[in-house]
Amino acid sequence: VSELPECLEQLVRTLTRLPGIGRRSAQRIAFHLARSSPDEVRRVADAVAVLPEKLGPCEVCGNLTDESPCRVCSDPRRDPTLICVVEQPENLAAIERSGSYRGLYHVLGGSISPLRSVGPEDLRMAELGRRLEQGDVREVILATNPTVEGEATALYVARQVVPEDVRVTRPATGLPVGGDLDYIDKSTLSRAFETRHDLR
Amino acid sequence: VSELPECLEQLVRTLTRLPGIGRRSAQRIAFHLARSSPDEVRRVADAVAVLPEKLGPCEVCGNLTDESPCRVCSDPRRDPTLICVVEQPENLAAIERSGSYRGLYHVLGGSISPLRSVGPEDLRMAELGRRLEQGDVREVILATNPTVEGEATALYVARQVVPEDVRVTRPATGLPVGGDLDYIDKSTLSRAFETRHDLR
Numbered sequence: 477v478s479e480l481p482e483c484l485e486q487l488v489r490t491l492t493r494l495p496g497i498g499r500r501s502a503q504r505i506a507f508h509l510a511r512s513s514p515d516e517v518r519r520v521a522d523a524v525a526v527l528p529e530k531l532g533p534c535e536v537c538g539n540l541t542d543e544s545p546c547r548v549c550s551d552p553r554r555d556p557t558l559i560c561v562v563e564q565p566e567n568l569a570a571i572e573r574s575g576s577y578r579g580l581y582h583v584l585g586g587s588i589s590p591l592r593s594v595g596p597e598d599l600r601m602a603e604l605g606r607r608l609e610q611g612d613v614r615e616v617i618l619a620t621n622p623t624v625e626g627e628a629t630a631l632y633v634a635r636q637v638v639p640e641d642v643r644v645t646r647p648a649t650g651l652p653v654g655g656d657l658d659y660i661d662k663s664t665l666s667r668a669f670e671t672r673h674d675l676r
Numbered sequence: 677v678s679e680l681p682e683c684l685e686q687l688v689r690t691l692t693r694l695p696g697i698g699r700r701s702a703q704r705i706a707f708h709l710a711r712s713s714p715d716e717v718r719r720v721a722d723a724v725a726v727l728p729e730k731l732g733p734c735e736v737c738g739n740l741t742d743e744s745p746c747r748v749c750s751d752p753r754r755d756p757t758l759i760c761v762v763e764q765p766e767n768l769a770a771i772e773r774s775g776s777y778r779g780l781y782h783v784l785g786g787s788i789s790p791l792r793s794v795g796p797e798d799l800r801m802a803e804l805g806r807r808l809e810q811g812d813v814r815e816v817i818l819a820t821n822p823t824v825e826g827e828a829t830a831l832y833v834a835r836q837v838v839p840e841d842v843r844v845t846r847p848a849t850g851l852p853v854g855g856d857l858d859y860i861d862k863s864t865l866s867r868a869f870e871t872r873h874d875l876r
Binding site for chain 2: 479480481482483484486487490491494495496497501503504505507508509510511514517518519520521522523524525526527528530531540541542543547548564565566569572573
């Protein structure tokens with residue numbers, strides 16, 4: 477039995493459902509909000525509440541956006557002959573932050589996972605197929621996550637969705653830049669050794 | 677410049693002001709909410725929004741409560757001759773969780789801190805004095821945090837607020853139960869050695 481006032485307990489339970497928030501952090505946040513001014517509490521609640529009415533998927537690429545087509549799709553400086561396929565909008569955001577890519581994107585909305593009963597038909601595969609049929613794209617970069625499910629999804633896209641005459645690539649797997657060998661997991665390490673390259 | 681839609685960027689900034697939430701976790705939470713159903717988003721926003729109207733300080737002890745006096749103060753099974761003084765409502769909640777205390781509380785609302793310009797007059801000191809004047813209390817346990825400010829606050833309460841004939845105690849400082857000596861900070865370790873006790 478919790479000794480917290482009911483509305484505080486309710487908030488703690490709600491926050492615990494968010495990713496990366498355990499009961500401990502939820503309590504810290506709840507007590508912090510309980511101590512905050514009504515104005516500040518209102519700002520937090522409103523910042524959350526507006527999401528559903530303001531955000532939706534981009535009609536072209538599936539990115540999360542407040543205007544459709546999204547900012548990337550409607551930017552004339554982006555290279556329309558390159559499409560980078562990712563699982564989720566946050567993956568797109570991470571690649572944008574790295575500043576290493578100037579083409580367009582396609583957000584699948586997840587990865588193929590028999591365990592979670594997600595099949596290709598539950599993802600934005602047909603939409604990708606239709607974009608590729610238009611014939612402007614010369615390369616598809618499959619940047620799904622380097623996980624079993626992400627690999628399976630990349631393989632599916634490569635084999636079933638991308639036309640024969642379009643190049644299909646996947647970002648390299650290997651040691652993270654700045655990483656410490658002691659802290660890198662076995663699979664990454666062995667993959668990095670298998671795919672080692674000559675220095676001279 | 678952020679590449680996120682404005683309402684998402686706004687939410688990330690708002691979440692970053694909460695304790696224990698960095699930009700990284702804020703983004704994860706924001707994207708999670710952006711993917712959640714409007715109902716779920718509404719539940720989160722509402723759980724936050726109701727706090728100011730439902731919660732306030734207990735008129736007796738200063739605990740955060742949805743009914744005043746709070747549940748602890750109005751519980752006839754609690755020992756009214758014991759008052760445990762804490763800095764914040766979350767400290768009270770932590771002691772309640774431990775189940776090791778059955779007396780009453782007094783929540784000061786913070787600790788004395790010249791650096792943050794918090795003096796005794798900014799805390800619930802006078803209220804504590806008035807409770808003690810009624811003469812029923814035989815012991816005051818000063819459970820302010822084991823920090824410089826918490827110690828100073830405990831000392832102030834002991835010297836300036838608690839009447840001469842009332843016992844004043846402070847929980848022991850020492851090694852945490854189940855802790856690993858390698859991971860315990862120097863001050864705690866040296867304090868634990870200074871206050872060591874005979875085993876036989």
